[in-house]
Amino acid sequence: GIQVEQSPPDLILQEGANSTLRCNFSDSVNNLQWFHQNPWGQLINLFYIPSGTKQNGRLSATTVATERYSLLYISSSQTTDSGVYFCAVGRKTSGSRLTFGEGTQLTVNP
């Protein structure tokens, strides 16, 4: 199956800092989503971005499908950004199945 690698596995920031999270995948995809799992375990969809660039407030994401990677940018980080960020990908041949990466654990300190 498709392999999804996220980096870095752990990231510690001071409030106000910027960060970039990366997701590499091993095959062509037609579905890519970023999720945030907060410290209470809730999984929130941040972006649907199989290609191109999107922005939502302090967060933005870019997927370069031809080079098989996606980046999630967090600017002016806040303590509420803490949690685990997951990238999930799907291929047309896999129907609606999404494969999740292992996530990046982000801790933002005040």
Place this chain on the structure above:
Amino acid sequence: DAGVIQSPRHEVTEMGQEVTLRCKPISGHNSLFWYRQTMMRGLELLIYFNNNVPIDDSGMPEDRFSAKMPNASFSTLKIQPSEPRDSAVYFCASSLRWQGYGANVLTFGAGSRLTVL
């Protein structure tokens, strides 16, 4: 919309007992997914349904696990008999499956934390 509703939120049971987890997807969504999350294996897809029909159950661990979707607004995941290694958080998610941009954007429920003693 109230989002994806899962119950129970927490379940503690003894080995050998039957466990039933429930899910109500977002109204109008036609795809439903059951995921399991553990520290060792991360987020794994167990099974998903399109229009109430099971499409891919290759992630279901073994015959002890079964899932049903009798109608568009309700699904169950059953474990019988339960074992300690089944302890995990089980998530239900739903999406609107269509062929256009934005297809299959998943919305997750809050999860059911299962502990099997």
